[in-house]
């Protein structure tokens with residue numbers, strides 16, 4: 001049994017898939033590419049997949065991950081290329097690596113995510129001030145519509161900052177995943193209402209990376225140490 | 232911003248299940264719009280999840296797109312939130328692949344699977360900015376065509392559709408698109424009148440504006456008057472004679488948003504000659520034409536490889552009637568096991584053979600469905616359902632023995648000649664099924680038995696076309712009588728919405744005058760009438776009243792044998808004499824045999840359409 005980790009991107013064209021729809025699409029793509037899946041035992045045998053934290057509907061993802069168990073070791077490059085030919089428009093497979101034995105798995109490993117939120121420049125808002133208020137002022141509350149659960153948005157944010165790049169304005173957030181996690185949809189809703197932009201289309205949002213934060217170090221699920229929120 | 236940009240930036244972030252509108256499914260075809268001379272939109276008047284499970288769409292989509300000079304894109308009925316967004320933004324309904332406005336196509340083809348999708352057709356035309364009625368369309372508008380089983384009584388839709396396609400669309404879609412190409416030539420649009428003149432020459436095309444029905448003083452149809460020299464007296468259905476030679480899509484679309492059925496479809500055969508007398512499909516798709524096991528096996532391999540579907544399904548009317556199961560199932564099961572693909576049958580015949588067969592198929596087993604349809608042998612003989620109580624008990628026993636833990640039983644209420652004993656018979660059968668279930672308890676859990684009762688709807692082109700539907704009051708009484716009886720045996724009882732069945736009956740045998748009702752209901756806001764949560768009966772009743780028509784007289788109408796029927800213009804190939812004979816046989820409780828296993832019953836199909844039943848293995 002060998003576990004492989006796939007790094008892939010969900011681009012603008014396909015960001016509206018739900019997590020479940022995405023899982024099905026990827027599973028079928030891997031089937032078409034003839035990946036030799038390992039199956040669970042028992043009544044309802046399923047291939048053994050595990051996905052990184054779900055991406056919200058409408059949000060693009062630059063580096064997303066899934067683990068799949070295979071019955072044998074494969075030629076990674078060859079299978080990556082095969083897979084690339086079988087993916088629906090908008091999903092891109094970037095890397096495929098063998099997961100070393102003893103790896104905790106994506107669910108246990110990942111504890112934070114980086115998001116980039118493109119904001120319109122027409123609002124005449126001091127975004128720096130808004131973020132400062134979010135991190136240091138009174139809590140920003142959000143009530144999730146489907147179950148009425150209330151979240152303190154500020155508590156889910158590890159870091160945030162405002163950036164400007166060639167005329168584009170965007171906010172960057174480092175958010176907790178797992179304990180203390182808040183819904184990204186809620187953060188966007190609250191932001192847009194604080195910015196008096198509720199009538200505008202939702203802010204374009206991209207998840208730019210998933211990490212494990214240990215002290216001040218950010219490790220990607222591919223095992224690389226990365227520098228984020230600097231420069 | 233163009234339509235696609237507005238869609239992605241402003242609309243999709245705000246609607247539910249946005250994946251329905253992306254259009255980038257695996258195996259979807261995206262052609263260079265400007266490079267293709269003839270462009271058609273295949274319009275499915277229901278939600279994406281329903282339409283994407285439909286075999287006809289898959290066949291026609293691939294067939295048309297395989298031709299370089301044609302392009303076919305899809306459009307489904309937009310969900311309520313999408314409709315609101317489009318109307319709010321003043322945007323037209325669009326095709327999925329290129330996100331072009333529907334109005335830009337040369338042809339829009341609706342598939343008619345169910346009467347209660349009619350208001351969705353109106354809505355889709357309206358959202359596209361296309362006049363609802365043919366007479367108000369100009370050369371600037373696309374040609375609106377429609378086909379599918381419901382086109383066998385096209386009359387309620389007649390004023391809205393330019394041309395109906397009667398019979399198997401895969402037999403004639405290319406001829407239609409070729410005709411459009413010819414008439415269009417190098418112009419941006421084909422002239423409508425020239426196009427109709429050309430289309431009427433194609434067998435199987437019914438152009439409703441070429442006819443005028445005349446009515447008697449008491450509201451019956453006097454005659455259907457042809458208004459055009461080329462209009463045929465009757466329009467004969469198109470039929471494919473050899474399924475092995477017919478086109479079949481080996482790279483079907485794989486849904487992005489979750490569909491009702493997500494599976495590769497294997498069409499084992501077309502047609503069914505069991506001869507259930509209420510069943511329209513059993514009449515209008517005759518004769519039986521089987522595919523050979525070799526072809527099916529090779530298609531299955533390709534479909535699994537090209538889609539990645541986790542399941543393939545044998546989707547014919549009663550797939551276990553296939554004459555060559557012994558040559559198909561073993562290698563197909565092996566192929567499925569090797570590729571970890573499930574193999575399923577949508578419903579089982581009521582006998583233990585079916586269960587034994589289904590048991591051996593690879594894949595997950597949840598519930599098993601049997602359709603005895605009626606509660607007593609007498610009534611089952613009336614409807615020609617050749618099933619006995621022993622068959623059912625054997626089948627149930629075999630299913631439970633094989634490990635299924637949920638049994639679904641389908642019945643029909645309100646069948647012609649039905650009496651109280653027949654309803655009691657349903658309850659007795661269910662109780663016996665429950666009693667068998669007791670022997671298969673798992674711990675303290677008994678197998679679950681669910682009873683679904685549909686309301687009988689008389690359909691055009693069947694032996695029961697002359698019969699009326701029970702009144703709503705009677706149907707309600709019958710369900711109320713039946714429910715406690717079934718509850719006693721602890722089975723679950725579900726029944727179809729009576730008002731929905733009532734409307735279905737109005738339109739299934741309705742005439743052209745009902746078009747006003749349809750338009751009225753659409754304008755009053757009716758949509759998705761087949762979905763109980765959207766169905767608004769009072770609006771329908773208002774629309775009938777406004778049109779000065781009595782729905783009861785449509786649903787409950789008994790036609791006499793010599794009366795002109797609204798759908799007489801359509802020739803399914805089954806003779807009127809046969810249907811009358813079958814109707815009389817029904818009233819006598821006499822059975823008619825299946826021509827696959829007995830002699831020809833002279834239904835008229837083979838002589839009139841020049842086809843013969845095609846069985847891989849002779850079984851007489």
Ligand code: SF4
Nearest residue numbers: 518826831832834837
């Ligand atoms: S004409 Fe005879 S053989 Fe042909 S479908 Fe009808 S009953 Fe069967």
